[in-house]
Amino acid sequence: MIKAPNIILVGPMGAGKTTIGRLISQSMGKEFYDLDKVIEDNAGADIPWIFEREGEEGFRRRETQALSAIVQSDTGDCVFATGGGIVMREENRDILRDNALVVYLYASVAQQLYRTSKSNHRPLLQTGDPKAILKKLFEVRDPLYREVATLIIETDARHPRSVANRVLDAIRRHLKMEITVS
Ligand SMILES: Nc1ncnc2c1ncn2[C@@H]1O[C@H](COP(=O)(O)OP(=O)(O)O)[C@@H](O)[C@H]1O
Numbered sequence: 001m002i003k004a005p006n007i008i009l010v011g012p013m014g015a016g017k018t019t020i021g022r023l024i025s026q027s028m029g030k031e032f033y034d035l036d037k038v039i040e041d042n043a044g045a046d047i048p049w050i051f052e053r054e055g056e057e058g059f060r061r062r063e064t065q066a067l068s069a070i071v072q073s074d075t076g077d078c079v080f081a082t083g084g085g086i087v088m089r090e091e092n093r094d095i096l097r098d099n100a101l102v103v104y105l106y107a108s109v110a111q112q113l114y115r116t117s118k119s120n121h122r123p124l125l126q127t128g129d130p131k132a133i134l135k136k137l138f139e140v141r142d143p144l145y146r147e148v149a150t151l152i153i154e155t156d157a158r159h160p161r162s163v164a165n166r167v168l169d170a171i172r173r174h175l176k177m178e179i180t181v182s
Pocket residue numbers: 011012013014015016017018019020081115116118155158159160163
Protein backbone atom coordinates (compact mmCIF):
# COMPACT_ATOMS: atom_id res chain seq x y z
CA MET A 1 0.00 0.00 0.00
CA ILE A 2 1.26 3.50 -0.84
CA LYS A 3 1.77 5.61 2.29
CA ALA A 4 0.19 9.08 1.98
CA PRO A 5 2.84 11.78 2.36
CA ASN A 6 2.77 14.58 4.88
CA ILE A 7 1.52 17.78 3.28
CA ILE A 8 3.60 20.79 4.32
CA LEU A 9 2.67 24.39 3.54
CA VAL A 10 5.42 26.97 3.03
CA GLY A 11 5.36 30.64 2.05
CA PRO A 12 5.83 34.11 3.46
CA MET A 13 4.22 35.59 6.58
CA GLY A 14 0.60 36.33 5.72
CA ALA A 15 0.39 33.83 2.85
CA GLY A 16 -2.26 32.00 4.88
CA LYS A 17 -0.33 28.84 5.82
CA THR A 18 -1.95 28.51 9.25
CA THR A 19 -5.45 29.33 7.96
CA ILE A 20 -5.34 27.20 4.80
CA GLY A 21 -3.54 24.32 6.54
CA ARG A 22 -6.39 24.02 9.03
CA LEU A 23 -9.04 24.19 6.28
CA ILE A 24 -7.47 21.53 4.06
CA SER A 25 -6.79 19.20 7.00
CA GLN A 26 -10.51 19.36 7.88
CA SER A 27 -11.53 18.63 4.30
CA MET A 28 -9.09 15.72 4.02
CA GLY A 29 -9.86 14.33 7.50
CA LYS A 30 -6.20 14.59 8.49
CA GLU A 31 -4.50 15.87 11.63
CA PHE A 32 -3.26 19.48 11.45
CA TYR A 33 -0.16 20.85 13.15
CA ASP A 34 1.24 24.35 13.00
CA LEU A 35 5.01 24.13 13.46
CA ASP A 36 5.04 27.53 15.22
CA LYS A 37 2.58 26.13 17.76
CA VAL A 38 4.64 22.95 18.16
CA ILE A 39 7.73 25.12 18.84
CA GLU A 40 5.78 27.18 21.38
CA ASP A 41 4.44 24.07 23.13
CA ASN A 42 7.93 22.52 23.27
CA ALA A 43 9.42 25.74 24.64
CA GLY A 44 6.58 26.51 27.03
CA ALA A 45 6.77 30.09 25.72
CA ASP A 46 5.48 32.09 22.78
CA ILE A 47 7.46 33.10 19.69
CA PRO A 48 8.03 36.76 20.69
CA TRP A 49 9.49 35.48 24.01
CA ILE A 50 11.78 33.01 22.21
CA PHE A 51 13.06 35.76 19.87
CA GLU A 52 13.60 38.11 22.79
CA ARG A 53 15.50 35.63 24.99
CA GLU A 54 17.25 33.43 22.42
CA GLY A 55 17.36 35.63 19.32
CA GLU A 56 16.39 34.51 15.83
CA GLU A 57 19.19 31.90 15.95
CA GLY A 58 17.58 30.23 18.99
CA PHE A 59 14.22 30.19 17.24
CA ARG A 60 15.77 28.68 14.09
CA ARG A 61 17.40 25.93 16.15
CA ARG A 62 14.04 25.06 17.68
CA GLU A 63 12.39 25.20 14.25
CA THR A 64 14.85 22.68 12.76
CA GLN A 65 14.39 20.39 15.79
CA ALA A 66 10.61 20.49 15.41
CA LEU A 67 10.77 19.86 11.64
CA SER A 68 13.19 16.93 12.06
CA ALA A 69 10.97 15.41 14.75
CA ILE A 70 7.85 15.46 12.60
CA VAL A 71 9.46 13.79 9.62
CA GLN A 72 11.11 11.17 11.83
CA SER A 73 7.87 10.26 13.57
CA ASP A 74 6.19 7.32 11.91
CA THR A 75 2.77 8.92 11.68
CA GLY A 76 2.87 10.55 8.21
CA ASP A 77 -0.34 11.56 6.49
CA CYS A 78 -0.73 14.87 8.37
CA VAL A 79 -0.98 18.51 7.28
CA PHE A 80 1.62 20.95 8.59
CA ALA A 81 1.85 24.72 8.36
CA THR A 82 5.39 26.08 8.76
CA GLY A 83 6.69 29.55 9.63
CA GLY A 84 7.84 31.78 6.77
CA GLY A 85 11.53 31.32 7.59
CA ILE A 86 11.61 27.52 7.43
CA VAL A 87 13.45 27.62 4.09
CA MET A 88 16.36 29.69 5.38
CA ARG A 89 18.40 26.67 6.48
CA GLU A 90 19.65 24.31 3.77
CA GLU A 91 19.17 21.43 6.21
CA ASN A 92 15.45 22.28 6.42
CA ARG A 93 15.11 22.55 2.65
CA ASP A 94 16.62 19.07 2.25
CA ILE A 95 14.21 17.67 4.83
CA LEU A 96 11.22 19.31 3.11
CA ARG A 97 12.17 18.17 -0.39
CA ASP A 98 12.85 14.58 0.67
CA ASN A 99 9.96 13.94 3.03
CA ALA A 100 6.78 15.71 2.05
CA LEU A 101 4.44 17.05 -0.55
CA VAL A 102 5.32 20.73 -0.22
CA VAL A 103 2.80 23.40 -1.19
CA TYR A 104 4.07 26.96 -1.67
CA LEU A 105 1.31 29.47 -0.91
CA TYR A 106 2.29 32.52 -2.94
CA ALA A 107 1.20 36.01 -1.86
CA SER A 108 2.38 39.38 -3.17
CA VAL A 109 4.19 41.69 -0.76
CA ALA A 110 1.12 43.98 -0.75
CA GLN A 111 -1.10 41.11 0.41
CA GLN A 112 1.47 39.94 2.96
CA LEU A 113 1.55 43.47 4.35
CA TYR A 114 -2.22 43.77 4.51
CA ARG A 115 -2.75 40.37 6.14
CA THR A 116 0.05 40.71 8.69
CA SER A 117 -1.01 44.21 9.70
CA LYS A 118 -3.91 42.76 11.71
CA SER A 119 -1.66 41.33 14.44
CA ASN A 120 1.64 42.02 16.17
CA HIS A 121 2.89 38.55 17.09
CA ARG A 122 5.56 38.37 14.38
CA PRO A 123 8.82 39.65 15.90
CA LEU A 124 10.58 40.13 12.54
CA LEU A 125 7.99 42.77 11.59
CA GLN A 126 8.40 44.75 14.80
CA THR A 127 11.94 45.99 14.08
CA GLY A 128 11.37 48.49 11.26
CA ASP A 129 9.16 49.33 8.30
CA PRO A 130 7.09 46.14 7.72
CA LYS A 131 6.74 46.76 3.98
CA ALA A 132 10.51 47.09 3.48
CA ILE A 133 11.14 44.03 5.68
CA LEU A 134 8.60 41.87 3.84
CA LYS A 135 10.01 42.96 0.47
CA LYS A 136 13.58 42.13 1.47
CA LEU A 137 12.59 38.76 2.94
CA PHE A 138 10.58 37.95 -0.18
CA GLU A 139 13.54 38.63 -2.47
CA VAL A 140 15.65 36.16 -0.52
CA ARG A 141 13.01 33.55 0.22
CA ASP A 142 10.81 33.33 -2.89
CA PRO A 143 13.48 31.35 -4.85
CA LEU A 144 13.92 29.06 -1.83
CA TYR A 145 10.17 28.35 -1.56
CA ARG A 146 10.21 27.52 -5.26
CA GLU A 147 13.23 25.25 -4.76
CA VAL A 148 11.35 23.01 -2.27
CA ALA A 149 7.82 23.26 -3.68
CA THR A 150 5.97 20.37 -5.28
CA LEU A 151 3.00 22.68 -6.01
CA ILE A 152 2.64 26.47 -6.12
CA ILE A 153 -0.73 28.09 -5.40
CA GLU A 154 -1.47 31.80 -5.82
CA THR A 155 -3.47 33.28 -2.92
CA ASP A 156 -3.93 36.98 -3.83
CA ALA A 157 -7.53 38.17 -4.23
CA ARG A 158 -8.95 34.80 -3.17
CA HIS A 159 -11.00 33.98 -0.13
CA PRO A 160 -9.35 31.37 2.16
CA ARG A 161 -11.99 28.76 1.26
CA SER A 162 -11.28 29.26 -2.45
CA VAL A 163 -7.50 28.99 -1.85
CA ALA A 164 -8.09 25.80 0.16
CA ASN A 165 -10.18 24.31 -2.68
CA ARG A 166 -7.42 25.08 -5.16
CA VAL A 167 -4.84 23.44 -2.91
CA LEU A 168 -7.06 20.37 -2.52
CA ASP A 169 -7.60 20.08 -6.30
CA ALA A 170 -3.88 20.46 -7.01
CA ILE A 171 -2.95 17.83 -4.40
CA ARG A 172 -5.51 15.36 -5.74
CA ARG A 173 -4.31 15.87 -9.32
CA HIS A 174 -0.69 15.48 -8.26
CA LEU A 175 -1.24 12.30 -6.23
CA LYS A 176 -3.32 10.73 -9.00
CA MET A 177 -0.57 11.49 -11.52
CA GLU A 178 2.08 9.98 -9.24
CA ILE A 179 0.10 6.78 -8.83
CA THR A 180 -0.54 6.55 -12.59
CA VAL A 181 3.14 6.84 -13.53
CA SER A 182 4.59 4.63 -10.76
N1 LIG B 1 -6.67 34.10 1.16
C1 LIG B 1 -6.82 34.97 2.15
N2 LIG B 1 -7.52 36.11 1.94
C2 LIG B 1 -7.67 37.01 2.92
N3 LIG B 1 -7.17 36.90 4.18
C3 LIG B 1 -6.47 35.80 4.44
C4 LIG B 1 -6.24 34.78 3.45
N4 LIG B 1 -5.49 33.79 4.02
C5 LIG B 1 -5.26 34.19 5.29
N5 LIG B 1 -5.85 35.37 5.55
C6 LIG B 1 -5.81 36.14 6.82
O1 LIG B 1 -4.49 36.67 6.93
C7 LIG B 1 -4.02 36.60 8.26
C8 LIG B 1 -2.72 35.79 8.29
O2 LIG B 1 -3.02 34.44 7.97
P1 LIG B 1 -2.16 33.23 8.52
O3 LIG B 1 -2.89 31.98 8.18
O4 LIG B 1 -1.79 33.45 9.93
O5 LIG B 1 -0.84 33.34 7.61
P2 LIG B 1 0.59 32.67 7.80
O6 LIG B 1 0.43 31.49 8.71
O7 LIG B 1 1.00 32.27 6.40
O8 LIG B 1 1.47 33.74 8.34
C9 LIG B 1 -5.15 35.99 9.08
O9 LIG B 1 -5.88 37.07 9.66
C10 LIG B 1 -6.00 35.27 8.06
O10 LIG B 1 -7.37 35.24 8.43
